Amino acid sequence: MSDAKFNKLLDYETLKQQFGDDEDKAQTSSTTSALVFNPEERLFDHSTQETKKPGLTGSRLRSYAFAVLTRKEYSKAELIEKLALYADNRDEVLKLVDELSKENYQSDQRVAEIMLSSQKRKGKGPNQIKMKLKNKKIDASLIADELKETNWVQQAYELKVKKYGTDVSKDPKIKAKQIRFLMYRGFEMDAIIKAISRKPNDFE
Incomplete structure (x- = not known):
């Protein structure tokens, strides 16, 4: 697959016109919206009693995949399930996502690194980060070095100070808390x- 073809598909403005954007939807009239192709809006066809899938295939499925990826990073497993909601054939989804992964348009490595950075800013420790990666079906070994190099004692200490202050309590109940x-x-x-147990003037 040529880069030119991918670049064309990655033109966000074009994709936004084709699929619509959440903010744009709120501003456009119902007449205009009816002309914009949006798989998520067509997932439920209220004109019939049965739920219908848009049944995307080929270039339309590929374009929708790129539209999804321009908005946020998805793990491979998440992207498969997202596209499968609107695709006609799950096997085609699997093949497409494999291709996007090989071309680095989708990357579990990037998702893992973004999550690590985000969770550390939120004061989360390694066990919770690994659990979140597992929920997204991402192998924690992708960021094994980053997890190992992080000073988790410092991270925990800063969180403790923010919540309880710098005093080192000897009260068993407070320590347990x-x-x-x-x-x-x-x-x-x-x-x-x-x-x-760390005091403000302690250094490792």
Whole structure:
């Protein structure tokens, strides 16, 4: 497949005109909207009693796949299920997604890296990040190095300070509360103990 063909399909403005955009839908009249092809709106045809799929195939399925990918990154498993809702043939979806993955238009690696960065900003530990990757059917080994290189003690300590302050409590009940809080956030016990025992002037 030539780059020119992909570039043409990746022209977001063209795709937006073909498929519509959420904001544009709110602004266009019902007459105009009726002329815009939108698989998600056609998923349910209220003119009949049975639910109908748009039955996308070939270039229309391919174009819809690119329209989806221009809006956000999807894991391979997520993209398959997304496209299968509107496709006529699941085997065609599997073949298309494999092709998009090989051409790097879809990447589990990118999704994993984006998730790692996002979850760390939210104060989530490695266990919760791995669980979220598993839910998206992404192999955590894709970011094994990044997980290993992250200073999880520092991450847990900063979260503990934000929630409980810098004091190192000797009260078993308070310590237990802090441990539960950090465990819920997905940190491992070794990092938790070091974090709640760490004083402001301590350096590793």
